[in-house]
Amino acid sequence: MRRLLSLLAICLPLLVLSRTATAEEVVLGLSQDQVAITATFNGSEILIFGAVKRESPLPDGAPLEVLVTVSGPQEPVMVRRKAREAGIWVNTDAVLVDHAPSFYTVATSAPLTQVLSDTEDLRHDVSIRRAIRLVGAGVEDGAAFSEAVIRIRENRGLYSLRENTVAVDQQTLFRTALSMPADLTEGLYATRIFLTRGGEVVSHYETTIEVSKVGLERFLFNLSRQQPVLYGILALVIASLAGWGASAVFQALRQR
8 A cells, every 4th residue: 555655646746747738739720731843833832820729727927839840851961161272162071961851941929049948949859950960070160061051041942930920819829821932842841830838848749741743743753763764865855846946936037
């Protein structure tokens, strides 16, 4: 009996904490869970909306904040540093960034430092810098290479931090719209929604958005991978026809 009481004394607080941790849960909706890349695709906008399910009254204290991340397929990136030696630009150092999402965006309902603590950021790899991992053996300032990847992809619109873009109503409903650029990589885009209070994560939800080529884009992509010789011949034929067509139009204009 004494052992049973001791066990209950240990387990009861854990059960209470577990109950508190799951008192608020995400009920999510997406305007679309698939993005089709066609020949005329010039980007897309995804509306992410949802509600907070509660099993207890709204807790007092810090307000509820919402944070959303969308991450594209991971791909290794070799980053090289150039330096001028003897009047010639040459590669001096190289670092493999082996864990870099092809697309990454973070949307928050308030400034990121207010929404998420450093400890929680480290635990869940939320911020852009936490989402990138590199192998920098032998390079003193390896972090500079990951910063270069971030800077280049931010300029291309592939990486972004969108603070104060998630609207939260009555600490229950939330919504945000995320823009996705035209040069997307095919694959599954991991989408995460975090509920936080006082910088601590109280609940999170994960889903995926599928990005894939369709129609003529899909046909040409498959042909280039599965039948490269036929794809090359087809490209030459199309180029020849285009050149012949342009020449015929030019000759007709000259004869007028």
